Amino acid sequence: xxxxxxxxxxxxxxxxxxxxxxxxxLMLPLLLVSMDVSxxxxxxxxxxxxxxxxxxxxxxxxxIYAFVLAGLLMTMGALGDRIGRRKLLxxxxxxxxxxxxxxxxxxxxxxxxxxxxxxxxxxxxxxPSTMALVRTMFTDPGQRxxxxxxxxxxxxxxVALGSVMSGVLVExxxxxxxxxxxxxxxxxxxxLGPFLLPESKDPEPGRFDLLSVPLSLAAVLPVIYGVKExxxxxxxxxxxxxxxxxxxxxxxxxxxxxxAASPLISPALFRGRGFAPAVALNLLSTxxxxxxxxxxxxYLQSVLGKSSMAAxxxxxxxxxxxxxxxxxxxxxxxxxxxxxxxxxxxxxVAACGYALLAGAGTSSLWLVLAGAGVLAAGIxxxxxxxxxxxxxxxxxxxxxxxxxxxxxxxxFGGALGMAVLGSIGTxxxxxxIPAGAPAEAHETLGGALAVAGHLxxxxxxxxxxxxxxxxxxxxxxxSAAGAVLLLAGALLAAVALRGAGAAATGPAEGxxxxxxxxxxxxxxxxxx
Numbered sequence: 001x002x003x004x005x006x007x008x009x010x011x012x013x014x015x016x017x018x019x020x021x022x023x024x025x026l027m028l029p030l031l032l033v034s035m036d037v038s039x040x041x042x043x044x045x046x047x048x049x050x051x052x053x054x055x056x057x058x059x060x061x062x063x064i065y066a067f068v069l070a071g072l073l074m075t076m077g078a079l080g081d082r083i084g085r086r087k088l089l090x091x092x093x094x095x096x097x098x099x100x101x102x103x104x105x106x107x108x109x110x111x112x113x114x115x116x117x118x119x120x121x122x123x124x125x126x127x128p129s130t131m132a133l134v135r136t137m138f139t140d141p142g143q144r145x146x147x148x149x150x151x152x153x154x155x156x157x158x159v160a161l162g163s164v165m166s167g168v169l170v171e172x173x174x175x176x177x178x179x180x181x182x183x184x185x186x187x188x189x190x191x192l193g194p195f196l197l198p199e200s201k202d203p204e205p206g207r208f209d210l211l212s213v214p215l216s217l218a219a220v221l222p223v224i225y226g227v228k229e230x231x232x233x234x235x236x237x238x239x240x241x242x243x244x245x246x247x248x249x250x251x252x253x254x255x256x257x258x259x260a261a262s263p264l265i266s267p268a269l270f271r272g273r274g275f276a277p278a279v280a281l282n283l284l285s286t287x288x289x290x291x292x293x294x295x296x297x298x299y300l301q302s303v304l305g306k307s308s309m310a311a312x313x314x315x316x317x318x319x320x321x322x323x324x325x326x327x328x329x330x331x332x333x334x335x336x337x338x339x340x341x342x343x344x345x346x347x348x349v350a351a352c353g354y355a356l357l358a359g360a361g362t363s364s365l366w367l368v369l370a371g372a373g374v375l376a377a378g379i380x381x382x383x384x385x386x387x388x389x390x391x392x393x394x395x396x397x398x399x400x401x402x403x404x405x406x407x408x409x410x411x412f413g414g415a416l417g418m419a420v421l422g423s424i425g426t427x428x429x430x431x432x433i434p435a436g437a438p439a440e441a442h443e444t445l446g447g448a449l450a451v452a453g454h455l456x457x458x459x460x461x462x463x464x465x466x467x468x469x470x471x472x473x474x475x476x477x478x479s480a481a482g483a484v485l486l487l488a489g490a491l492l493a494a495v496a497l498r499g500a501g502a503a504a505t506g507p508a509e510g511x512x513x514x515x516x517x518x519x520x521x522x523x524x525x526x527x528x
Contacts, residue, residue, distance in 0.1 A: 019137045022196040023147055026130045027154045028185040029093055033123045034158025035165060043166050046175040053109035060113050063228065068120025069127075070411040071221045075213050077128035077404025078264045082208055084201040085129045085136070085400055090193050092125025097186035104176030115179075131403035135391040136200040142334050145388045149326035152384035156289075156322050156376065164316060167309045202397035206262030215253040216264065222246030224411060227419040235423075265401050269394050277496035278390035279405055281343065283413035284489045285382040288350055288375065291417030291482055292357065295425060295475040296372050302445045303362055303468045314365070318373030325377040326384035333385065340497035343385050347490035350378025354483035358476045362468050371479075378486075382493075383410075389497070417482075424481050425474035432470025437463065445471040 040047075040062060047053070053061060080088040099122055103115035134151055138144035169177040223246035226239040257263040270276045300311035325346075332342050353375025360368050387406060394402040433442050440447035441463060448467035452460040 014140045014143060018196065022137060022198075023134065023150065025189055025192050025196055026133060027150070028189055029089070029096070029126045030130050030151065031154050031158045031161075032096070032182050032185055033126050034155050035162030040166065040178070043170050043175040043178050046170055047112070050175065051106070051109045051112060053112075057109040057113065061109065061116060064113055065116045065120045065123070066228075066411070067221055067224060068117050069123045070224050070408060071217045072121060072124035073128060073404045073408045073411070074216045074220075074265055074401070075404075076124045077132070077400040077402075077407075079208070080125070080129050080132060080400035081202045081398060084199045085132045086193065086197045086199045088125050088400075089129035089133065089197070090190060092122045092129065093186045093189045093193070096122030096126065097183055097190075100179040100182040100186075104179040106176075127407050128400050128403040131387070131391065131406070132399035133197060133200065135399035135403070137198065141388075141392060144392065145330040145333060145384075146327070148388045148391070149330045149384045152326045152380050152387065153323055156380050156383075157319050161316075164312045167312050171309070200399075204397075209256070209260050209262055209264045212253065212256055212260065212264035215249060215256055219246055219250035219253045220408065220411075223250070224415050227412075227415040265405065266398060269398060269402055269405070273393055273499055274389050274497060275393045275402070277493075278386040278393075279409050281489060281493055281496070282383060282386045282390070282406055283409040283416075284485070284492075285347070285350075285379050285386070286410040286413035287417035287420075288354070288482055288486050288489075289379045289417065290414035291421035291478065292354065292372060292375055294418050294422050295357070295478060296368060298445060298471070299360075299368055299475060300365075302449060303471060304365060314369065315372075317369050318376050321373040321377040322380050325380040329381040329385055330388075338498075339385055339389060340494050343382050343493040343497055344490040346378045346381030346385065347486050347493055348378070349381065350375050351483040351486040351490065353378060354479045354486060357479035358483065360472065360475065360479075362465075362472050382489075421478040421482055425471075425478040428474035428477045429467075429470045432473050433467065437466075441467060 047061065076088065076092075096119060099115050099118035103112055103119065106112035106115055131151065134144065134147050138147045165181065166178045169181065222242040226243035226246065229236070229239050257265050258267055297311065297315065300306045300314055306314065329342050329346065333339050353371045353373070356367055356371030356374060360371065390402055390406055391399060429445065430442050433448065437448070438451045441451045445467050448463060452463040452467070455463060
């Protein structure tokens with residue numbers, strides 16, 4: 001297998017006003033895709049009352065978006081490299097907008113599930129396309145680091161903003177409005193994108209390997225499904241079998257990529273110095289991020305007794321630190337601090353956030369918010385630097401495939417974080433509930449509070465206090481485990497990234513061709 005073609009970047013490749021304006025346009029779909037992860041949090045009661053979904057249908061309304069998104073990321077990243085990232089982005093934006101309308105006016109649970117699946121398809125085109133376009137528009141390492149820092153901040157902030165946005169919209173409008181809010185941004189992207197965004201693709205992409213598409217889906221979906229269900233259902237045989245089947249297909253997928261003449265994901269990507277460690281460490285960082293989110297949201301609502309809306313508003317506070325983390329990290333690298341040290345420092349800061357969570361009691365609002373903020377700031381520091389490193393060490397022609405690998409790894413990491421840390425917390429929680437308590441109280445804190453609501457005064461107060469204490473103990477144990485894991489990540493980063501240098505300026509810088517149509521050309525247009 002031959003290495004991807006490379007060319008030398010022109011000396012005047014620094015981005016101008018056009019590229020930075022285009023980056024602002026790219027942030028719109030990115031924000032919406034990240035918001036859609038959490039946008040249903042407060043809309044579920046209204047949807048349940050209107051569409052009357054079964055318990056299984058309600059789970060699929062939640063989960064189908066993430067499943068489809070994760071399963072198609074690699075396919076869409078490789079497709080964008082072949083047909084053009086701008087073309088894929090605009091096609092995905094149109095599909096995302098259409099699916100949003102379908103979801104908003106769904107008259108049955110089945111229609112809403114189908115619409116959420118289509119939103120996942122659209123989201124899978126948008127995420128790798130935006131990251132790949134950032135790679136091709138910003139060929140200067142310093143400018144690219146700033147752009148990726150903004151990308152990371154918007155991505156992280158969107159998840160927190162989505163839940164608050166859904167609460168406000170459902171409060172004053174009907175549940176379908178949480179989907180219609182996507183339309184203005186998508187229309188703006190479709191109008192401005194053709195003029196501001198340059199078209200970019202692999203000039204020698206080879207044939208599209210159709211067999212790799214079902215193999216990638218069969219590898220990703222069963223594993224994601226299994227690890228997502230384990231925290232709530234336990235280590236059920238069905239989920240273990242699902243993960244095993246997915247891993248078997250993953251082995252077949254890897255074999256196909258190593259032997260196919262034109263693979264969906266070229267193994268040559270992993271020859272870039274630092275690319276493989278960046279993908280693995282990025283997975284570890286999302287493990288830490290999503291593992292903590294599982295506990296902090298429940299803590300605010302079920303331990304402290306905050307309403308859903310109040311909990312969502314309080315959860316916005318930690319994002320204040322997130323906004324500064326990525327730019328500070330980029331500035332440190334730009335001033336000559338070795339990237340390995342910055343990433344290791346980010347993991348260490350995140351571990352300190354977990355340490356704060358491990359010290360929380362049943363009435364520690366500010367300690368939990370501080371821990372969540374420090375953790376998120378450390379993780380965003382890590383993620384922004386690893387994205388910059390990974391994209392800077394691959395040819396621009398393969399930026400879509402590289403971005404899709406990063407995003408797929410992040411999906412796996414988030415699911416694993418919820419599964420592993422969630423299992424630790426659940427085990428400690430169940431150990432803390434008295435043996436004579438009702439079965440529902442042993443399952444979840446929410447179940448215990450529901451049971452307590454039907455008990456007489458003293459018994460209700462006793463069960464509520466015991467359950468909240470048990471949940472907090474579980475959060476402490478999971479946080480301690482998370483802190484140890486992230487400290488291990490700091491050591492791995494310090495060792496694995498030593499050869500990556502202070503900035504990503506490897507042999508792939510500026511490689512590949514940037515094919516610009518007449519509508520994308522002009523003064524200041526990026527070229528690679």
